[in-house]
Amino acid sequence: MAGKDRAQESGQGLGKSGHLDFPRPLTTVDVVIFSISGDKLQVLLVQRPAGEGEPFPLLLALPGGFVDVAKDRDLAACAARKLKEKTGVTSPYLEQLGSWGSASRDPRGWSATHAYFALIPAEASVLTPDARWCPIHGGRLKEKLAFDHGDILASAIQRLRNKVEYTSLPAYLMPAEFTLPDLQRVYEIVLDRPLEKSAFRTRILSADMIEPVAKMRRGPNRPAQLYRLKKSSEPVYFVRTFNPPE
Template identity: 40%
Template sequence: MLEDDFPRPILTVDCVPLTLYDGVLCVLRAVREVDPFAGRQALLGGYVRVDEDADLDVTARRVLVDKAGLTEHYAEQLATFSGADRDPRGWSASVAYFSLSPYSALEPVLEREDLELVPVDTAGGMPFDHDAILAAAVGRLRGKGAYSDLPARLLPAGFTLSELHHTYQIALGEQINIDAFRRKVLERGFLQDTGETRQEGGARRPTRIYRLKGAVSVFDRRV
């Protein structure tokens, strides 16, 4: 049997853009324009273009730009979801990614009628297996986030330790002792003092502003 005689699976990339809005972890979704499931809200996805995409990371970046104009983000490959029943068009495989962005990076596109930002806890009922993909992305953020600086990727470039603490609590879905948190994050060495300060409500003195040093830092102990 020739190679061309074998059925070819559908190969796509699905992206889970996460951000914080009003103190809640949210996901950006888009209205599907074509069947199957036209008119339904779903994750951002697209076909792999073998003549354009050097690898799947390129595909994911293209999907985020083409579908939502999203360029300011941290993205990470999540998992592969595959099977004969996940897509009514036939046997398919989707390589899922999740991205983390400050709300300011998504705000300009939220005026579009085909995009919506919804809390991850109320985003169920999506077509395909997008509910499972979203759950996996949130699980990765909460699992890996406890041992890395991933939650800080949800913040703008400059932030205070109080803002960082609040973000970690939302991202991990748990309460964290603020005094221990401040000590641990400064010990981990992934923050850089910008030399700038900001007056926070209730604080007697101006609060220092920090930024991330660079690439994702992974720790040997929980934050």
């Protein structure tokens, strides 16, 4: 026989009955939900419960929880459900970030979490009482998080920054209508560095991702053209990054 049993490969027995009677890791899904408000990148966090036997009581954590094999068809549905429960938002940008699994990350035993990251416009959300936005200063969060959620968040921030360098991801952080300077500001907030105005405009406008609406944003100075996202839903990939610093 060419192949070996998958369970046996791991040194674990598969009984003749077909039972898979070896210990299984805990399986969770966590979601890193980003938004922009107050000129800051913000992440949605919830407080851990204080009950008996609860790990990391009262610490902040990413919203998430165990996969419910009866309720969740797949991982993405589970992540979307958790996002919906916490923010009320249903169709945001939702991307898988990666998975973290080890013997030590959860004191209750070997566990693996599937992490997702979502981008939503701040105004679109109606939070549950236990959830709140926490600002990210200089690419870092001040608070210490439960489990390895600090690592996961750091990884999400890095991924976001990386992709913002050469994609239209920030568009998903914008309200329905926005101006080009608004969008540029969001890019600058995420990247934490200024971008060049004319190159930015050229790039975005030639990407065919937004369209002008017949309105201007009026303010104390020259009015700005309002735009909205085209209905493409897919992010745009640019062939260059913005001029990287250094």
